[in-house]
Structures are given as C-alpha cells and as structure tokens.
Amino acid sequence: MSTVALKEKKEAAKKPEIVKEITGAEAAIESLLAEGVDTIFGYPGGAIMPVYDALYHCLDKVHHILTRHEQGAIHAAQGYARTSGKVGVVFATSGPGATNLVTGLADAMIDSTPLVCITGQVVASLLGTDAFQETDVINVTNPVTKWNIQITRAEDIPAAIAKAFYIAESGRPGPVLIDITKDAQFGKAPYHFEKCRQIKTYHPKPVLNRAEVEAAAQLINSAKKPYLMVGQGVILSGATKELKAFVEKTGIPVASTLLGLSAFPSDHPLYVGFLGMHGNYACNHMINQCDVLIAVGLRFDDRITGDLKKYAKQAKIVHIELDKAEINKNVKAEAPVHADAKEALKALLEKVDERKHSAWINEFKKLQNDEFEKIITKDWHPKTGKIKMGEVIHILSEQTQGNAVVVTDVGQHQMVTSRYFGFKHPRTNVTSGGLGTMGFGLPAAMGAKLGTPHQEVIAVMGDGGFQMTLQELGTISENNIGIKMIILNNHFLGMVRQWQELFFDKRYSFTDITGPDFIKLADAYNIPAQRVKEHKDIADAIDTMLKHQGPFLLEIEVEKEENVFPMVPSGAGVSDMILELPK
Amino acid sequence: MKKDFTLIVYAENNFSVLNRMINICNRRRVRIKKLLANELEDPHRGEACFILYTTEEIAEKVQLQVDKLIEVEETKLYEGAESFHKEAQLAGVE
Ligand SMILES: Cc1ncc(C[n+]2csc(CCOP(=O)(O)OP(=O)(O)O)c2C)c(N)n1
Numbered sequence: 026m027s028t029v030a031l032k033e034k035k036e037a038a039k040k041p042e043i044v045k046e047i048t049g050a051e052a053a054i055e056s057l058l059a060e061g062v063d064t065i066f067g068y069p070g071g072a073i074m075p076v077y078d079a080l081y082h083c084l085d086k087v088h089h090i091l092t093r094h095e096q097g098a099i100h101a102a103q104g105y106a107r108t109s110g111k112v113g114v115v116f117a118t119s120g121p122g123a124t125n126l127v128t129g130l131a132d133a134m135i136d137s138t139p140l141v142c143i144t145g146q147v148v149a150s151l152l153g154t155d156a157f158q159e160t161d162v163i164n165v166t167n168p169v170t171k172w173n174i175q176i177t178r179a180e181d182i183p184a185a186i187a188k189a190f191y192i193a194e195s196g197r198p199g200p201v202l203i204d205i206t207k208d209a210q211f212g213k214a215p216y217h218f219e220k221c222r223q224i225k226t227y228h229p230k231p232v233l234n235r236a237e238v239e240a241a242a243q244l245i246n247s248a249k250k251p252y253l254m255v256g257q258g259v260i261l262s263g264a265t266k267e268l269k270a271f272v273e274k275t276g277i278p279v280a281s282t283l284l285g286l287s288a289f290p291s292d293h294p295l296y297v298g299f300l301g302m303h304g305n306y307a308c309n310h311m312i313n314q315c316d317v318l319i320a321v322g323l324r325f326d327d328r329i330t331g332d333l334k335k336y337a338k339q340a341k342i343v344h345i346e347l348d349k350a351e352i353n354k355n356v357k358a359e360a361p362v363h364a365d366a367k368e369a370l371k372a373l374l375e376k377v378d379e380r381k382h383s384a385w386i387n388e389f390k391k392l393q394n395d396e397f398e399k400i401i402t403k404d405w406h407p408k409t410g411k412i413k414m415g416e417v418i419h420i421l422s423e424q425t426q427g428n429a430v431v432v433t434d435v436g437q438h439q440m441v442t443s444r445y446f447g448f449k450h451p452r453t454n455v456t457s458g459g460l461g462t463m464g465f466g467l468p469a470a471m472g473a474k475l476g477t478p479h480q481e482v483i484a485v486m487g488d489g490g491f492q493m494t495l496q497e498l499g500t501i502s503e504n505n506i507g508i509k510m511i512i513l514n515n516h517f518l519g520m521v522r523q524w525q526e527l528f529f530d531k532r533y534s535f536t537d538i539t540g541p542d543f544i545k546l547a548d549a550y551n552i553p554a555q556r557v558k559e560h561k562d563i564a565d566a567i568d569t570m571l572k573h574q575g576p577f578l579l580e581i582e583v584e585k586e587e588n589v590f591p592m593v594p595s596g597a598g599v600s601d602m603i604l605e606l607p608k
Numbered sequence: 609m610k611k612d613f614t615l616i617v618y619a620e621n622n623f624s625v626l627n628r629m630i631n632i633c634n635r636r637r638v639r640i641k642k643l644l645a646n647e648l649e650d651p652h653r654g655e656a657c658f659i660l661y662t663t664e665e666i667a668e669k670v671q672l673q674v675d676k677l678i679e680v681e682e683t684k685l686y687e688g689a690e691s692f693h694k695e696a697q698l699a700g701v702e
Contacts (some may be wrong), residue, residue, distance in 0.1 A: 125642050163624050165624065167624055167631055168631050168635070171678070172678045173624060174624075224677065224678065226620055226681045227678045348674050350669070350673045439673070
C-alpha cells in the first residue's frame, strides 16, 4: 500500500463512524434483519402502519405472512419456533390486534416458546386517555410474557429488540412483547444495532454445580428400580443425543411427557411410553413402583402427576431443571440439579454406572400387555363399527414411518395422536400442552411448515378446534403452504363429551357441535380435499394426501362416542389409572 | 401455618416490574399486608419491600418466582415483619 493510501486509511479510521438517522419503524425492521429474522407473521392496523411501511421496502429480505387473525399469526409463530428452534416474530396493531395475541402469549409462556411480538401503540401523548384502539397492553400481557416493554422513543428501539431476542431465546425460552408508540415509529434517530449478550439482572444459564451432579449420580447408581421421565427441556437444550447416551449406558426405562414426545425415539427398546392423564398404562403406574425417579427438563404438571399426595411417594427424586422456580414447586426433589439438561446429562454420563435393569423392565411388560390387549389392538384394528381415531393415527404413523412433523389441536384426537404416533426425531411434535388451546393446530402447522419447509407437516385436528381458526385456510391457500390437514370428525366436542359421559351421567350439555361441509369449505379456498367414511379407504386416502404436492385436507368421519382410555380420572393418583370403565 | 414474612426485592426500575411482583402474589392468593416501593439513589434501580401473610412454603415459592423476573437483581426473605420496618425506617417512611 502506498504511503498516501496508508495515510488516508488512518485518517478514515480516526473519523467517527457516521451513523445514519432513520425512523423508529425502519430501525425496528433493520434490527429484526440484524437478528437474522427471515419470517414474520402479522396483521396490520393504524398504530403499526409505519412499521408495515418500512417492511414494504424490505420484502426482498424478509418474508411476511398475512394471517387472517392475529391469533393465527401468533400460533403460526409458535409452530415456526417449535420446529425451527428460532424465535417466532409477530406484528400486530394496538387495541384489538394486541389483545388477539393474548391466547398465543399465554400458550407460549406456559410451553416455553420463544417469541418476539411487536405491537403498535397510540402516540405517547394519548397514552392513558382511552384513545381509539388504546389498550394497556403492557398490563394485559404482564402475566403471559417473560418480559415486555413499552417504547416511546425511536432511539430506544434497536436496543429493546436486541434485548427482546436475547430474553426470548435464552434460559427457559418464552414470549416477549415490545409495544411501540406510533410517534416512536415515526420519530428519527441515529441507528445503531448491537446484539445483546447479557443483562446484569438476568442469569439464564446456571453454573453446573458438581456437588449436585455427584449427589444425583450416587442416587442413580444406588437405584434398583430407576425410572427416567423426560420433558421438553431436553428438546429445548438440544440434549437428545446426551439423553440417548445416558439411557443406553444406565439401562434405565424412559417415559415422556406430552411436550417431551420426540425427545427420545419411541421405537427404542428402553422407551416405555407417554405419561399423563391419557397416556400409557404401564408408564403411569410404574411411577409409584420405582425407587429413584429422574426427571429431566419438565415441571411436574398436574396432568402428569394427578393427585400429588399419591405421586411417587416411595421414590427418591432427581430433578434436572433449568428453571429454579420449578424445582420443588410441585414435587420435592432429594437431588435437585439446577442446570441445563444438556450440560447436566453430559456431566452425569461420566459418573453413572453401566447397568442393565432387565427384571425391572420386565415389570412394565405385564401392564403394557394388558393395555395392548384391552385397548391398543381394539383401537388399531376395530372389527366392526365406525372408524376409530387410533386406527387412523396408527396408519399415519406406519405410512410416514415417523418422518413427519405432527401438529395437533386439543382434545381426544390430541391424546390419541400422542399415544399412537411413533415420534422419532426431535422437534417433530407440536402441540399446545400447558394451556390446551383449541384452535392452535391449524395455524401452528402453517408456521411449522414455514419453519421447516423440507419436512412433511401434518395437522391432526378435531372438528371443534378446526372451526376455531379455520379462517387460516385463507393464509394456507394464498401462500400455498403445503401442510396436510386431517380432521377427525366425531361431530362432538369429543373430550368434553367423554367427561360428560363419565362424570356427568351423559348429560351432553352443548358438546354436540355441527360443522360446515369441510370438503366444500376447502374447495372454496382452492384446497383439494377428500372425505373418508370406511375403514378400507383410510390407507389410500392418507397415501393420496401424502403424495399430494401442496396443501390437502382429509376429513375422516370417526365414531361419535368413542372414549380415550386409559385415563387417570380427575383428582385421582397415577396408580388409579383405569383401562376401562368399571363394570 | 400462615404468618408474616418480609420479602425485599431489588430491581431495575422499569414500569412493569412492580406489577409483575404483585401479580405473582395475587396469582397464589398471597395476602400483601404492606408494600413499600421506592427508587434508590441510582434512579434506574428500585426496592420493593412486602409483608406477606402466608405459609413458609408458599413464601419461598413466591420468592423464587419473583427472583426469576428479568429485572430483579436480588431478593431476600425473612420471617416476621421486623425487616420490613427496618427498611421503612431507612427509607424515612416510619
Ligand atoms: C379455546 C378452548 N376452549 C375450550 C376448551 C375446552 N375443551 C378441551 S377439549 C374440547 C373438545 C375438543 O373438541 P374437538 O376439537 O372436536 O376435538 P375432539 O376432542 O373431538 O377430538 C374442549 C371444548 C379448550 N381446550 N380450548
């Protein structure tokens, strides 16, 4: 380099960097791009128009999906986050736009899904005046967000967005909301973006405590009947390999919570089933037989434990959990390990003994056989009568060989799918667990497909839940989102009807629900569809659906008054799980 | 057995954090007998001091949940109300 050029370079380096001034709305979009956002789900309105205007200039860099309702946008973002492992991003306007996000925020909060939601707000001078479309969204969303903030100055936007992403995806993930007043969106400020890497008051990753690991390892090594239960924490921390290595070394049987499904391959010889109210019989019962119960990345939800007074009282509990407030919250742990699941499993792997527990595992077999004979074979191969949900899911599982993302709505079909779909790969199970949000399935499946376009994404829904967000067929059709939709139509709000049958003397109070002609409805949206009523047609119809390029809707008429068994009756203990109704 | 506990919280002084603390108590139906909230010397930091009437188990769980809030720097839990009154004197309220 010549001396002149060198001098010029030195001069340039001395000059302060010229930071360009842009509007707050532009800064919001630039910051999202800087965070690597490629997809946004949203719905415009008055208070967020400047952001939408800024977005208009960047459509070559980011994909915006206009849903048909803000609830659809946020569930889609959840589906996107759950399959891709990235943060889901949502835009909504003030007032009704923002309040329409609340169900999704609550769902994401309880199911630990990372989201960044940006809502428009009235201009700062109108805050608190009941201005048009003004809602106190910060207070409305306080209990259902991991963090939220209202921004009234353009210059604060980039840092708030950086902080929001950091909070949403670090530690136990969760939804974050940024409410930006319209004047802050219009206002101009120098743009400078810096990724947030730490927050003084927030410590998302605990330091692994070696003594805790040691205590846990000792308990595990001394156990005669150890039992492992896994939750979504394993998936979120990317610990599925470590889990498999741990299980194979220790020979401990593994069961999964609803959200933990897909963390461990269901065809593995040490996998013993799906826990919870409508889970598998043996794995629920054996909770009260084991001597050491190892729980990884889960929060002992009441749907898993049933009556806490009758839950694992004989067992010593090892609880590996990232969220300190979850340890000892519902179930007291003798050996708590406050840590990220991946780190803890890695450390434990070195300390645990190589074992086999054949006799103990054989104890599961008898109960598994009972369930197989009394329930599973009948569900899979009904000889007479109408189609059963179990038979459909069994065929779906066989045909896909577990190589699909399965998104469920909420109800009987959700439990049947969780029981009978053979999950094999992490992040292939997307369902609303903690909140049990009907209407989640269809939009979440759209997002799941956009998050992992190379995967087959299949939404399994009931006729009730489908009707809660079916307007998203418009989004699916417009964007040609190639999801496969299965409606298991029992013409009832099935799960509630089941409870009415069992616990309210069959008084079917408002659970008998009608629906439109789903085939005509799909047709109105230019989505090919087929209806199946006979057992013999199920396999071919699923095959046709799977082979079809693009979205496809399959309606399957199932038995109207089928009950999902086994079940732990409400308020009962896991050992009280019943295989059938007492005669 | 229910009794008085003093929960002292140091946090970043952000608009919604005090509401979040109160929400945690409300959700668990924990009675807040007294509440003192004040800005510290550094106006970006604040202190909230509660007298909670509840059981030890619930008081500890509330503490952990408050501790988890993003803006919360530190929490301290004491049995009885004395610590509250000391803080109140320091803040010049009592
Ligand atoms: C938004 C919402 N409202 C109400 C419920 C209560 N609920 C749980 S399952 C269920 C019935 C679901 O019926 P359907 O979607 O047809 O599915 P099925 O149980 O028949 O498979 C209802 C009403 C809920 N979980 N979510």
